[in-house]
Amino acid sequence: MAETGSAVKRAGRKASTRQQDPEGTKQNIIEVASQEFALNGLSGARIDEIAAKTRSSKRMIYYYFGDKEGLYLSALESAYATVREGEAELDIAGLSPVDGLKRLVEFTFEHHHQHEDFIRMVMIENIHHGQYLERSSVVRDLNVTAIAKIRDLYERGLKVGLFRDGLDPLEIHWQISALCFFNVSNRATFSQLFARDFGAADMQARLKQNTVDMVLRFVAKAEAIKA
Structure with missing residues (x-):
């Protein structure tokens, strides 16, 4: 009883x-x-x-x-909303184009490191060929704002002669995402294959700096990086 x-x-x-x-x-x-x-x-x-x-x-x-698929889609939308909300809070408009790009890359690297469930859910959605995201106008609208932020940053850098001509803001977003995503998605396998802890604090600090450097070399002119 x-x-x-x-x-x-x-x-x-x-x-x-x-x-x-x-x-x-x-x-x-x-x-x-x-x-x-x-x-x-x-x-x-x-x-x-x-x-x-x-x-x-x-x-x-x-x-x-x-149903379960509806819950899964809502979870996906929430995961994307979290990263986009974090980006929206970044005051990169108040920074120089180079410093703004650095901060955006750092944020993305740190966010993905701290939100492993987000990475796993994106991997799962890729297994499903993006068919559930295709149903979501919410995520599409969220990503429009993300690209707009990069476009504004890139155009400011072009205007003052710091960034290279002919780059696509969407492709800049792709490169940033690829480097930061791999840091989580393949960390366990790399650690096992090469007998090195890629999740260790000192390794993560080096990888984050490497990621910033690679994106800057892709987007910015050499003299802008040295400055």
């Missing part, structure tokens, strides 16, 4: 939380689901397991997100 009473109380607390803070409940579900999808993929994640780790229930998950 005591166990039954405790279960009833827990269910009551969950119901009360849902009623008082539906947005908080949805965010809690997305956070837990993101970890499950990152660990097990779309096919391996289980709604029962997600519900058990949240303040909600299986029924409420279906109510908010429709």
Whole structure:
């Protein structure tokens, strides 16, 4: 009887939380689901397991997100929103073009290092050939602002003669993403293959500086880097 009473109380607390803070409940579900999808993929994640780790229930998950694919897409959108929100907070408009580019690269490297679940979810979505992102106008709109930020930075650098002509802001974004993404996606395999801890603090500091240097050499003129 005591166990039954405790279960009833827990269910009551969950119901009360849902009623008082539906947005908080949805965010809690997305956070837990993101970890499950990152660990097990779309096919391996289980709604029962997600519900058990949240303040909600299986029924409420279906109510908010429709089905597992809807929850997966919401988790993807949330992951992309997190990185774009961080970029939006960067005051690179107040920096010189070279310093602004450095800061953007540093931020991307640090963000990906600190958000491994984001990298895993992007890898999973690539396994699905981007078919779920194709459904999302939210992510497309978020990425438009990301490219616009790089375009503004690049055009400022061109105007003052610091950056090379003929570069595509989208391709600059690609190069930054590629270097920072690989740092997380292939860290474990590189560490095993070459018997070196690529996740160690000193190695991460070197890799981040290397990434900054490579992007600067790609975008900026030699005299701008020396300056």
